[in-house]
Amino acid sequence: MARGDPPAGDDRPFPPGEYPLVVVGSGPGGLQLSYALRRLGVEHAVISADPAPGGMFRRWPFFQRLLSWTKPYAPAEHGTRAYERYDWNSLLAEEAENRALMTGLMDGTSYFPSRPEMELNLVAFAERTGVKVRYGCRWESTRRETTDSGERFVLETSDGEYRCRVAVFAVGVAEPYVPPTPGLDLVPHYADTRPAETYAGKRIFIVGKQNSGFELASGLLPWARSIVLASPSPAKLSVVTRSLVGIRARYLQPYEDHVLAGGVAVLEASIDRIEPTGNTLRVTVRPSGGGEPVAFEVDEAIAATGFVAPLRDLPALGVATFGSSRLPAQTPFWESATVPGIYFAGTIGQGATGLRKHGMPANSGAVHGARYNARLLAGHLAEKHFEMARRRRPIAETEVLPFLIEEICRAPELWHQRAYLARVVSVDAAQGIADEGFVPLAHFLDAGGPDAIAATIEADAEGGVYPVFYLRHAGKTEERVLPGHPLHDFSSDEHRRAVASLLSELGLAPAEERAAPAAS
Amino acid sequence: MTQAMELVDELGSLALFADLPRPQLDAAAHSFEEAWFGEGERVLREGLTGSGFYVILDGQAVVRAGGKDAAVLGRGDFFGEVSALLGEPPSADVVALNSMRCLHMAAPDLRPFLMAHPAVMYRMLLDQTRRLRTTTRARG
Numbered sequence: 001m002a003r004g005d006p007p008a009g010d011d012r013p014f015p016p017g018e019y020p021l022v023v024v025g026s027g028p029g030g031l032q033l034s035y036a037l038r039r040l041g042v043e044h045a046v047i048s049a050d051p052a053p054g055g056m057f058r059r060w061p062f063f064q065r066l067l068s069w070t071k072p073y074a075p076a077e078h079g080t081r082a083y084e085r086y087d088w089n090s091l092l093a094e095e096a097e098n099r100a101l102m103t104g105l106m107d108g109t110s111y112f113p114s115r116p117e118m119e120l121n122l123v124a125f126a127e128r129t130g131v132k133v134r135y136g137c138r139w140e141s142t143r144r145e146t147t148d149s150g151e152r153f154v155l156e157t158s159d160g161e162y163r164c165r166v167a168v169f170a171v172g173v174a175e176p177y178v179p180p181t182p183g184l185d186l187v188p189h190y191a192d193t194r195p196a197e198t199y200a201g202k203r204i205f206i207v208g209k210q211n212s213g214f215e216l217a218s219g220l221l222p223w224a225r226s227i228v229l230a231s232p233s234p235a236k237l238s239v240v241t242r243s244l245v246g247i248r249a250r251y252l253q254p255y256e257d258h259v260l261a262g263g264v265a266v267l268e269a270s271i272d273r274i275e276p277t278g279n280t281l282r283v284t285v286r287p288s289g290g291g292e293p294v295a296f297e298v299d300e301a302i303a304a305t306g307f308v309a310p311l312r313d314l315p316a317l318g319v320a321t322f323g324s325s326r327l328p329a330q331t332p333f334w335e336s337a338t339v340p341g342i343y344f345a346g347t348i349g350q351g352a353t354g355l356r357k358h359g360m361p362a363n364s365g366a367v368h369g370a371r372y373n374a375r376l377l378a379g380h381l382a383e384k385h386f387e388m389a390r391r392r393r394p395i396a397e398t399e400v401l402p403f404l405i406e407e408i409c410r411a412p413e414l415w416h417q418r419a420y421l422a423r424v425v426s427v428d429a430a431q432g433i434a435d436e437g438f439v440p441l442a443h444f445l446d447a448g449g450p451d452a453i454a455a456t457i458e459a460d461a462e463g464g465v466y467p468v469f470y471l472r473h474a475g476k477t478e479e480r481v482l483p484g485h486p487l488h489d490f491s492s493d494e495h496r497r498a499v500a501s502l503l504s505e506l507g508l509a510p511a512e513e514r515a516a517p518a519a520s
Numbered sequence: 521m522t523q524a525m526e527l528v529d530e531l532g533s534l535a536l537f538a539d540l541p542r543p544q545l546d547a548a549a550h551s552f553e554e555a556w557f558g559e560g561e562r563v564l565r566e567g568l569t570g571s572g573f574y575v576i577l578d579g580q581a582v583v584r585a586g587g588k589d590a591a592v593l594g595r596g597d598f599f600g601e602v603s604a605l606l607g608e609p610p611s612a613d614v615v616a617l618n619s620m621r622c623l624h625m626a627a628p629d630l631r632p633f634l635m636a637h638p639a640v641m642y643r644m645l646l647d648q649t650r651r652l653r654t655t656t657r658a659r660g
Contacts (some may be wrong), residue, residue: 268547337558360570
């Protein structure tokens, strides 16, 4: 059988050939994007090396429970848009019966789903919404081809060649990375950690103090004789950074053992080298604060040294990468900043960093942020590459104020992607007032356009969470920060008055706002 | 921590970090995140709250105030420290002139970082002093 010929009886969709758009990957990012593209009527193929949906959740987290919650009981009604704020794991669907699928698959023992529950959630989404994927089809290399009808990408796969004008890589950031520290290549990576009981009674050295290192330490606490975690800079804690940057609360037990001197040591030190010494290992470190090197005799070491994006030959094609995870540099709409026509979806989209105001990152690296990015990306692809006009929903002048108040109070897009996604209402002399939907904030600020107001939710390092509006008037954009609220209720009279004042700067007269409480 | 193993050598070659011994250089590398900006992309935006501190690793940027180009920055130069330390929005845009790779630190982290690394603070002070002298001479 020639390479590329499907075996007899192969009923998988999307055989090799030419497609307008090809999506690579069947994790949450690939599934969400394909779903949204199909809703818009954009023809595309989806291929995946895996045998079934799930992406990294088919394998990790190692200790089989997620860090992202889905709250069965929440302040918002199950299955509504507002509920998405409390359900970080379900993918987004328009059909009521396909929303919030995660809750129905959890056994009730935790509001953090187990890994198998999350995998089921993604399988259920693909099955129920009819997302089609050619599984067992591994993307292997990429090249460009110039034809009479323009430039195309050629994706060589284990099944044959796919040609497309636009390619989206939703391939995750899960390729194990080990830095070139002498001897570190001799020890297993996080990805190769053995079952916890095989570490019983052992002295363990974990290189790395991020969530993966602390996850291993948490899981090994009942088994290990002692645990050392080391990396050059202090451990960051999410409850201190007030973001997903830092060790999550669920993995803090080793840290408490450390501060209570209970057999766990959390060190600020560079790893100098790791050497085998008979049946043990000698790990030599240099304290970040100075002083002589310190050597540890341990039974096991594990490199919790992170993951990189598996971009294969895309850098050779010109895709610029940066940072510790070798993320592709991206435009605000998740297109390679250096190779037009190549896009990214899913966790790899965190390479479009946005403004990171106050140092706060977007949640694009997690499902609850990436799912909104994917939906926006689908709309952007449809508009830019398939000449489908973006929907502008006309909105009455008197509706603008209650609409924006409702959005800053409840829009999950704004709450999950703070200072990253914005809800935009434009005020165009020719086209009237319109809800433009969500756009990346960086795009709104830099792309220009008609007079408009953009609403975001933002946060600072001191714990403030508050609405911020951006007014674009006569080509100039100004930021207006509104106050917060102890219960994050931004529908107060103070907030309504402030937003009304902003609208008046754009020439809108909200007049009597219908949703306002009676002034009794 | 991965990139930091290689970033540390880049850091050591920049004047701002030149006085740090190796273990502190490692820690410094871990205190920053890399950021990448394309040609024409704004890094700092005049008047917007919550900006950060940046050190250029590769590429160039221009400081643009009131629509006029005030200065061109290149490898080893840093910006954003004034607004980060004073807690005020930037008074100018900083725009990438070409593909630019930077180190980024959130504004609230800059003060503790400088207090923990006085050698970097001294280098920053030297740079500010030179800028002040240049400005004074230009006015005089």
